[in-house]
Amino acid sequence: MQLTNKRKHMARKPMTFLERIYLPAIVKGMGITLSHLFKKKATIQYPEQKRPMSEVFRGLHILKRDDQGAERCTACGLCALACPAEAITMTAAERKPQDKHLYREEKYAEVYEINMLRCIFCGLCEEACPKAAIFLQNDKMAPASYEREDFIFGKDRLVEPFLLKKS
């Protein structure tokens, strides 16, 4: 069944001699390639070279310590509640008397995990935190990996490293 009468018959134009030997097309292609050698490159040698991040870039999370080096997070769960991607999970535990120097509050996060494959780096967890415990860094991003498990960031990768103060 013919739906319209707009069909056009296109005549195939025979190739000229120059088109058949492909030489002009090869020369033209080489010219384009050579011209790119002298142009400013749009690519960089990542990860050796890095582009400056925007001031408002939100990257990898960090769980902060206080001035005494104790973890600020009290496992209140507000960040998990605020997270639109449901990327945060945690297990709370009660601090033991001998661990006072490790955790600032009586309740702390025994397990704290962020699934970076779910995270959309919106920063709502940072805004929701009443203890100023979680921040998104603007100079780091989650490293690439072929394994899905590598994107589950636990406390070993999220908690700020403990830096000893010089006396």
Ligand code: SF4
């Ligand atoms: S940045 Fe957004 S999506 Fe990622 S963990 Fe925080 S609240 Fe969830």
Ligand code: SF4
């Ligand atoms: S990071 Fe902040 S909001 Fe999230 S559980 Fe810890 S204290 Fe609560």
